[in-house]
Amino acid sequence: MKNIPFRLTAILALWLILGGTALATTAPTQAPADPAPAPEFMEGDLLFQGTISPQSAAIKLATGSRYTHCAIVLEKDGQLQVFEAISKIGWTTIEQWTRRGVDGHYVLMRLKDASVLTPQALAAMRRDTANYYNKDYDLLFQWSDDKQYCSELVWKIYQRNAGLELGKLKGFADYRLDSEEVRRIIRQRYGTDLPTGEKVIAPSDLMASDLLEVVYQN
Numbered sequence: 001m002k003n004i005p006f007r008l009t010a011i012l013a014l015w016l017i018l019g020g021t022a023l024a025t026t027a028p029t030q031a032p033a034d035p036a037p038a039p040e041f042m043e044g045d046l047l048f049q050g051t052i053s054p055q056s057a058a059i060k061l062a063t064g065s066r067y068t069h070c071a072i073v074l075e076k077d078g079q080l081q082v083f084e085a086i087s088k089i090g091w092t093t094i095e096q097w098t099r100r101g102v103d104g105h106y107v108l109m110r111l112k113d114a115s116v117l118t119p120q121a122l123a124a125m126r127r128d129t130a131n132y133y134n135k136d137y138d139l140l141f142q143w144s145d146d147k148q149y150c151s152e153l154v155w156k157i158y159q160r161n162a163g164l165e166l167g168k169l170k171g172f173a174d175y176r177l178d179s180e181e182v183r184r185i186i187r188q189r190y191g192t193d194l195p196t197g198e199k200v201i202a203p204s205d206l207m208a209s210d211l212l213e214v215v216y217q218n
Contacts, residue, residue, distance in 0.1 A: 039108050039215060039216035041073050041080050041094060041108070042073070042080075042110065042114070043073060043074055043075055043080065043117065043122050043125075044072070044073065044074070044110070044111065044114070044117045044122065044125070044162075045072070045073040045108055045109070045110050045215075046070060046071070046072055046073070046108070046109045046110070046154060046166075046206065046212065047070060047071050047072075047073065047082065047097060047098070047106055047107070047108055047109075048067040048069070048070045048106060048107040048109065048203055048206075048207060049067065049068075049069050049070075049097075049098075049100065049101030049102070049105060049106040049107070050066045050067055050068055050069070050101055050102040050105065051068050051069045051100070051101060051102065052102060054181075054184075054185065055068075055139075055185060056068040056069070057181055058179075058181050058182045058184075058185040059202065059203075061176060061179045061181055061182050062175040062176050062177060062179075062182050062202075063175060063176075063202045063203075063204045063205075064176065064204070065202070065203070065204035065207070066102075067107065067203045067204055067207060068203060069084075069086075069101070069150050069203060070084075070150050070151050070154055070203040070206060071083060071084035071085075071097060071150065071154065072084075072125075072153075072154050072157060072158075073094065074122070074125055074126050074129065075122075075126060076091055076126070076129075080094060081093060081094065082094055082096075082097040083129050083153075083157075084097070084150060084153070085132075085137050085138075085148045085149055085150045085152070085153045086137060086150070087136075087137050088134055088135070088136060088137065089132045089133055089134060089135045089136075089137070089148055089153065090133060090134060104218065105217070105218060106217065106218065107207070107214055107216070107217040108214070108215050108216040108217065109206075109207065109212040109213065109214055109215065110212065110213060110215045111164075111211055111212060111213075112211060112212065112213050113211075116162055116164065117162060121161055121162045124160075124161035124162075125157050125158075125161045125162070128157055128160060128161050129157070131145070132145075132148055132153060132157075135147055135148060137149060138152070139189060140189055140190070141172075141198065141200055142195075142198060143198060143199040143200070150203065151167075151201045151202055151203045151205065151206055152201055154166070154206060155167065155169075155201045155206065164211060166206050166209045166211060166212065167201055167205035167206045167207075167208060167209045168205060168208075169199045169200065169201055169205075170199075170200050170201065170202075170205065171196055171197050171198060171199065171200060172194055172195065172196045172197075172198060172200055173196040173197075174200075175200075175202070177194075
């Protein structure tokens with residue numbers, strides 16, 4: 001090593017003494033992955049998110065799912081918007097809707113066979129929104145057209161205008177009703193007379209439909 005400069009010799013010796021670790025460098029920190037690009041929405045798309053409220057907590061417990069709210073994407077005034085049942089049934093922008101959920105998380109689902117949504121079917125869906133617009137949210141989850149809750153609204157728009165049943169209708173007795181949070185909501189709204197045979201559809205039931213697939217989630 002007589003031809004190797006003294007400084008380099010010393011460094012090499014130190015590296016050998018320390019088992020080859022003295023010159024090891026920390027691996028470069030990997031840059032965080034870029035978030036998935038925003039999806040391209042289509043008419044008929046369904047959106048799902050978790051929300052925060054006593055009702056949402058009860059829905060999570062009763063259904064075993066983190067998703068407590070859903071809506072449908074349709075065209076209004078020349079642009080895609082979200083039609084949903086909240087305190088009143090109405091429209092909101094996609095941007096506002098997707099930011100509203102817990103941690104901004106949402107899931108976008110779409111028909112596996114989107115050809116079913118013909119121009120005629122989509123036009124019928126758009127017209128049908130007028131039958132529900134500005135009606136009250138149905139806190140009793142009744143299967144009537146006087147009021148609507150979120151997943152009932154979506155299910156009926158699809159069934160009545162595209163002939164598709166997204167998810168299997170259930171009864172209250174098909175859900176988990178034994179937790180105290182769920183029982184408290186039941187007592188508040190029904191007293192001791194829960195209509196266990198009432199038709200019900202939850203957001204998680206829509207998501208379980210074999211007609212749908214996930215196309216995006218953040």
